[in-house]
Amino acid sequence: MALDIEDQYDKIYRYCYLKIRQRETAEDITQETFLRFLEHPKYYSIDKTMQILYTIAGNLCMDEFRKQKCVDIPETQQSDEDIEETVLSSFLLKNALKILTDTEREIILLRYINDVPVNVIGNIYDMSRFAVNRRIKSILEKLKKEMGGERLI
Amino acid sequence: MKQKEINALRTAFSIPEPQNKREFINKYKAMEEIAERPKRLPIILSFATMVIGAAVLICVCINLKMTGDIRNQFNNSSVIIEDTTKSADKIETTSSFRTETTHSAVTSHTTTSVKSEEHTTENTSVTEKTQIQTETADNHITLNPTTAKTVQTTGIQTTNAEIKTTTSEQHENSDATTTQIKVTVTTTQKPITEIGKDYTLTPTRTYANDSNAYPWYDGKDQNAGGGANGGGPVPDGGDDKNGIGNGAKPPTQSMTLKEMLIHSTDTAVRAVPYEKIYTEKDGVPYIQYNVKITDSPFGNRYFRNGDRISVFIKGGYMSVKDFEEFSGCITGLPENSNIYIENSEMDELELNNEYLFFITDEGNDFYTAYNDSLVYVFTEENGKYVSVKSRYMVLE
Secondary structure, eight states, rough: OOOOOOHHHHHHHHHHHHHHHHHHHHHHHHHHHHHHHHHHHOOHHHHHHHHHHHHHHHHHHHHHHHHHHOOOOSSSSSOOHHHHHHHHHHHHHHHHHHHHHHHHHHHHHHISSSSOHHHHHHHHHTOOHHHHHHHHHHHHHHHHHHTTTTSSO | OOHHHHHHHHHHHOOOSSHHHHHHHHHHHHHHHHSSSSSOHHHHHHHHHHHHHHHHHHHHHHHHHHHHHHHHHHTTEEEEEEOOSSHHHHHHHHHHHHHHHHHHHHHHHHHHHHOOSSEOSSSSEEEEEEEEEEEEESSSSSOOSSEEEOOOOSOOOOOHHHHHHHHHHHHHHHHHHOOOOOOOEEEEEEOOOOOOOOOOOOOOEEEEOTTEEEETTTTTTSSSTOOOOSSSOOOTTHHHHHSSTTOOOOOTTOEEEEEEHHHHHHHEEEEEEEEEEEEEEEEEEEEEEEEEEEEEEESSSOOOTTTEEEEEEEEEEEHHHHHHHHOOOOOOOOOOOEEEEEEEOOOOOOOTTOOOEEEOOOTTOEOOOOOOBOOEEEEEEEEEEESSTTTTTOOO
């Protein structure tokens, strides 16, 4: 199936950025992901295609982690100024996201920002789709609790 | 989750926009086009694949058609027995033998049905319980009334009458049979198919063997005066008395007869004449012997065993009208009569006897076995090949 790179590029980039926290490195890994995907056999299932993309990206990010294990990775590149510039409604959410683990943030990003199907997330993290659903539900409740309200916004 | 909440999440993640997206996407699309370009086989391989595919398809179609034909043959209960390997004489002999055998088999059947339910004779076994009748000894005919009609022959040919008799007898014996059998065996005798190629020529004019034909001697004037009317259309050989034809090299004196023949002819073949035709070529009367080659000892042209060629020897019958027309002379004989131009060098060859021919290819499969002074045909006597005319000419 033909890959919609216009759409997938941003999604893979976000995923990589969330893992690496460095814009340039995340973009390099994103591009490397697509180049690796080009050499990969093509599948007619969009789910399978997405799974391959995220798996390649995740492995490349893991390799990058190993290279930079002696380097201090900033938890976030955003400065306090950036935070102040964000809208008030996002501020609470942003802080709430900080209490999540990396995997939880990735799952939230994949599911709600990148719109990755639950079964694909399950394949990426080696979980069943029911486990993924339970995990997402618990993450959302954690966020709501942190934000002190029932809704995220 | 609502779109508003998703946007809030996206903002909360604070992921900066990629900077090199557009450049990479353009590059990626170009690479993708190259990668997805269909890999084509070389033209020769593609063509070969197509040819092989077509051949396989044709074979499958032919196979299906043949299978269908065989099935239809059995459905129509018509079995055609063809024997293309035996000669006509052998077939006749076998047929007479078969007649006797069939009659004896019928007698055996009758005896069987009268005496007991199950009985086995020397030639026939009848088993009514299984509703199967089998002739095993001589006929090799097996009939199964409950399923299909099967006739097996092993090179033995029978006539329609014989088979019908056998079939009716089987009806009488098989009382328990519910299905009636109607077997029609059609005997088709194809012309004998020879192994080898046929190079024989078809004559344009032929003349019948006429016992009342007027004799006409080769190269001799029938009228004592000779002159313009003397001689016939048959070449008289000119001055060449060395036994060498046109174009042949003169043999040396030390040559033996065998060497001379090999030297002055193209090919030697052992062959059996099976057809004799009186004909003419370019106004010259010839006897055309269609021969079947059994061996080709030497020669410029190789013949296989079974090949058939036409060997021409001058002489034979010709109508007076044609003779006068070709030769330009007036014979004074009745117009509707024939003449016989005798070849003084030989008698006519007997059919179905093997001869050794030294032949010369005159072109277009026109083989001659004579010279102006000799006929190059030998017959075997006491282990030696002797000229058909001159007994003193013996090939060592």
